[in-house]
Amino acid sequence: xxxxxxxxxxxxxxxxxxxxxxxILTGCDTAxxxxxxxxxxxxxxxxxxxxxxxxxxxxxxxxxxxxGSGSSSGSTSSAQxxxxxxxxxxxxxxxxxxxxxxxxxxxxxxxxxPGSGSSTSNSAEYSVTGSAQINFKSAGxxxxxxxxxxxxxxxxxxxxxxxxxxxxxxxxxxxxxxxNSSLGSITGASGSGATYSASAPGTNTITCTDSDGNRVTAxxxxxx
Numbered sequence: 089x090x091x092x093x094x095x096x097x098x099x100x101x102x103x104x105x106x107x108x109x110x111x112i113l114t115g116c117d118t119a120x121x122x123x124x125x126x127x128x129x130x131x132x133x134x135x136x137x138x139x140x141x142x143x144x145x146x147x148x149x150x151x152x153x154x155x156g157s158g159s160s161s162g163s164t165s166s167a168q169x170x171x172x173x174x175x176x177x178x179x180x181x182x183x184x185x186x187x188x189x190x191x192x193x194x195x196x197x198x199x200x201x202p203g204s205g206s207s208t209s210n211s212a213e214y215s216v217t218g219s220a221q222i223n224f225k226s227a228g229x230x231x232x233x234x235x236x237x238x239x240x241x242x243x244x245x246x247x248x249x250x251x252x253x254x255x256x257x258x259x260x261x262x263x264x265x266x267x268n269s270s271l272g273s274i275t276g277a278s279g280s281g282a283t284y285s286a287s288a289p290g291t292n293t294i295t296c297t298d299s300d301g302n303r304v305t306a307x308x309x310x311x312x
Contacts, residue, residue, distance in 0.1 A: 125197055
């Protein structure tokens with residue numbers, strides 16, 4: 089091998105190493121100062137006691153907090169609701185239980201981005217943030233302009249008999265429940281209607297709840 093050929097090989101290898109080194113160093117730059125944290129969903133409306141799972145993308149290690157009227161930033165519980173955790177990429181938020189719930193709270197997440205260790209502008213660690221809006225809806229409000237009703241509101245049946253209730257107004261869909269399952273049960277629910285079957289003597293209460301948390305009730309007297 090000639091001296092000139094050896095020189096060409098050495099120069100070529102040096103160039104390859106430089107390019108590779110540049111690539112590796114660039115690849116180690118973990119993030120830029122414009123990196124954005126995105127919380128999903130970005131906005132929700134919840135009634136008393138309702139829950140919502142939030143997740144975040146972007147960033148690396150996460151810290152969650154509640155901010156807003158009556159809330160305690162950095163705490164897992166407050167007058168404005170609670171968080172299942174203060175860290176991680178996903179949290180469960182639960183609205184406070186109150187018949188007079190109102191206002192809103194901001195769910196905030198912060199991520200600290202490690203520095204690159206170089207002399208560039210991103211050499212020191214820095215933080216990026218994201219937020220989601222949680223609006224509260226009181227049990228007395230509804231996304232529908234029509235008030236909730238139930239029919240019949242009072243009925244007498246013999247044990248072993250059934251009666252059909254119909255709900256209207258409020259915000260679909262409806263959930264039907266009974267106060268005492270030992271006296272009877274909902275045996276069928278479809279759309280705005282539900283069938284209740286009485287099984288023993290007594291007095292039971294049927295509750296129809298819409299998707300906004302509004303409720304109406306009916307009373308069933310059960311005797312022979």
